[in-house]
Every structure is written in structure tokens, then in C-alpha cells.
Amino acid sequence: MAETGSQNGGEGHGPLQQFEIAPLFGGDTQDLAFYSFTNSSLFMVIGILAVTLTLSLGVRRAQLVPTRLQSLAEISYEFIANMIRDNVGTEGRKYFGFIFTLFMFVFAGNMLGMIPYSFTYTSHIVVTFIMAAVVFVGVTVIGFMKHGLKFFGFFLPNDVPIFLAPLLIPIEVLSYFTRPVSLALRLFANMTAGHTMLKVFASFVAPLGGATFIIGGAIPLALVTALTGLEFIIAFLQAYVFTILSCVYLHDALHMH
Amino acid sequence: MEVEAAKLIGAGLAVIGLGGVGSGIGSIFSSMISSGARNPSAIAQVQGFMWIGFALVEAVALYALLIALLLLFVF
Numbered sequence: 001m002a003e004t005g006s007q008n009g010g011e012g013h014g015p016l017q018q019f020e021i022a023p024l025f026g027g028d029t030q031d032l033a034f035y036s037f038t039n040s041s042l043f044m045v046i047g048i049l050a051v052t053l054t055l056s057l058g059v060r061r062a063q064l065v066p067t068r069l070q071s072l073a074e075i076s077y078e079f080i081a082n083m084i085r086d087n088v089g090t091e092g093r094k095y096f097g098f099i100f101t102l103f104m105f106v107f108a109g110n111m112l113g114m115i116p117y118s119f120t121y122t123s124h125i126v127v128t129f130i131m132a133a134v135v136f137v138g139v140t141v142i143g144f145m146k147h148g149l150k151f152f153g154f155f156l157p158n159d160v161p162i163f164l165a166p167l168l169i170p171i172e173v174l175s176y177f178t179r180p181v182s183l184a185l186r187l188f189a190n191m192t193a194g195h196t197m198l199k200v201f202a203s204f205v206a207p208l209g210g211a212t213f214i215i216g217g218a219i220p221l222a223l224v225t226a227l228t229g230l231e232f233i234i235a236f237l238q239a240y241v242f243t244i245l246s247c248v249y250l251h252d253a254l255h256m257h
Numbered sequence: 258m259e260v261e262a263a264k265l266i267g268a269g270l271a272v273i274g275l276g277g278v279g280s281g282i283g284s285i286f287s288s289m290i291s292s293g294a295r296n297p298s299a300i301a302q303v304q305g306f307m308w309i310g311f312a313l314v315e316a317v318a319l320y321a322l323l324i325a326l327l328l329l330f331v332f
Contacts, residue, residue: 189316
């Protein structure tokens with residue numbers, strides 16, 4: 001796929017080129033430094049501004065019967081608050097800020113990526129891995145702070161016969177350490193694969209249309225439209241799954257099993 | 258065997274696992290449909306689990322796709 005793209009010369013228009021991080025002000029992808037303001041940074045700023053403005057403008061002059069923007073703010077608050085209450089319990093209240101920020105950041109990232117010609121910052125493993133690592137390390141530290149060294153008892157549930165322990169403990173430890181990996185990889189792979197698939201099917205429209213007097217191009221176009229709808233669902237779903245799994249891991253740390 | 262040919266064969270083998278994913282997704286929605294048909298008032302309760310289950314199974318599909326793409330474009 002990328003090979004045929006590079007035959008066009010110049011920057012190439014393969015399906016994987018949309019994920020390139022490029023500095024916005026001067027320089028090329030090769031000149032990236034930690035201080036470069038890139039297209040990824042731009043969309044992160046846009047996402048955070050969008051969320052912050054929606055929330056703060058929504059509750060300014062709040063009314064008893066909410067206006068539409070206020071409704072948006074209230075619905076998103078309630079959604080996360082219910083999720084935390086159902087999955088973590090009442091002790092999870094103090095982690096509401098973190099979980100809400102996590103959900104809104106991932107949701108904004110996924111949704112902003114649906115705009116044509118934009119950049120999906122959650123489609124990079126570095127972004128999703130850092131978020132998952134923060135969740136994992138944070139949850140482990142919370143677990144140790146709450147339970148002390150007894151947190152290691154998490155790997156051997158209560159009513160397990162002792163002869164199973166040498167088999168069960170390595171499996172439990174391994175599955176505990178794959179949590180951040182799977183969390184990061186799930187979000188990254190969903191976003192990357194979704195957008196790549198959209199790009200690949202969209203690249204079929206012009207050649208098929210050219211070969212069959214435009215009529216044939218309608219088929220991949222319809223498919224791309226349907227897949228874009230699916231991508232919107234996936235964008236919300238992946239943000240929801242990321243957040244709810246973080247809540248589940250938090251629950252595991254706070255009340256072991 | 259050339260590296261290029263081996264890459265292509267490896268990528269093709271990697272996506273065989275998607276058969277299991279297809280049956281997994283079908284199983285989730287089939288149990289959702291049958292439980293909803295038996296007890297329509299329970300649909301609201303299990304809907305959340307259904308979406309989480311679907312996302313988790315789809316993630317496995319994307320892991321397989323990731324390995325295929327890794328074989329094709331990174332090695």
C-alpha cells in the first residue's frame with residue numbers, strides 16, 4: 001500500500017501517510033525536537049480547548065431547565081459519575097477528575113480525527129501508551145498505598161487451593177502486566193486501522209469510477225460512508241472502553257478482587 | 258525464500274486468527290439477542306456489557322491486523 005503511494009513521487013499519498021507527525025512552523029519530519037509544535041500538538045490543543053469551552057460555557061448562568069450546551073456538560077458529567085459509581089464504588093469519587101479528563105481527552109482525540117484532513121492524536125502508540133502507563137502506575141501506587149504489602153495478595157485470590165499457587169501466580173502477574181499494553185494497543189490499533197481502512201477504500205473510488213464511467217465509483221463511496229458511520233461509533237466506544245477499563249483496574253486496586 | 262515473499266506469507270498467516278474473532282463477535286451479539294428475546298426488560302442492563310465485550314473482541318482483531326502490518330511494513 002505504501003509502496004504504490006511512493007510511486008506518485010514527492011511526499012506520496014499512501015494510506016499510512018496521514019499518521020505522519022510534522023512540525024507546523026518550519027522544518028520537516030526529520031527536524032522534530034521535543035519543543036516542536038506539531039500537527040499532533042495542534043489537535044491536542046484544539047481538543048482540550050473544545051472540551052474546556054463546552055464545559056465552562058455550558059454551566060455559566062446555569063438554569064434549572066438546562067439549555068442545550070448545559071445539557072451537554074451535565075450529560076457528560078453524569079455519564080462518567082455513574083460509570084465511576086457503578087465500577088469503583090463511592091471511594092472512587094475522588095478520582096473523578098482524572099477519569100473524566102481521561103475520557104474527554106480520548107473522546108476528543110477520536111472525534112477530531114473524524115474531520116477530513118485532520119490528525120488523530122490517539123492513533124499514535126506513544127500517546128496511548130503514556131496514558132495507559134499513567135493509569136497502570138497510578139493504579140498500582142494507589143493499591144500499595146491503600147493495602148501496603150498485602151497488595152501482593154492480589155495475585156493469589158482468597159479461596160484458591162495452595163497447590164494451584166505456582167501455576168496461578170505467574171499467570172496472574174503476567175495478565176496484570178499486560179493490562180497497560182492491551183489498553184494502549186487497543187486504542188491505538190482501533191484508530192490506526194480504522195483510518196487506514198477508510199483511506200484505502202476511499203482510494204478505490206477514483207480508479208473504479210474512471211474505469212466504469214463514474215457509476216462504479218459509487219460502490220466504494222457507499223462503503224466509505226457506511227464505514228465512516230462505524231468509525232464514529234468506534235470513536236465513542238473506544239473512549240468508553242478505555243475509561244471503563246481504567247475504572248475496573250482502579251476497582252481492583254481499591255478492593256482487591 | 259526471499260524475505261519479501263516470506264513477509265507476505267507471514268502477513269497472510271497472521272490474519273487467520275480473525276476467524277476466531279468473527280465467531281467471538283457473533284457469539285456476543287447472539288447471546289445478547291437471545292437474552293433480549295427471553296427477557297426484554299434485561300436488555301438495558303446487559304447493553305453496557307455487550308459494548309465492552311464487543312470492543313475487547315475487536316481489539317484482538319486489531320492485534321492480528323497489527324502483526325500483519327508489522328510484518329509487511331516494518332521488517
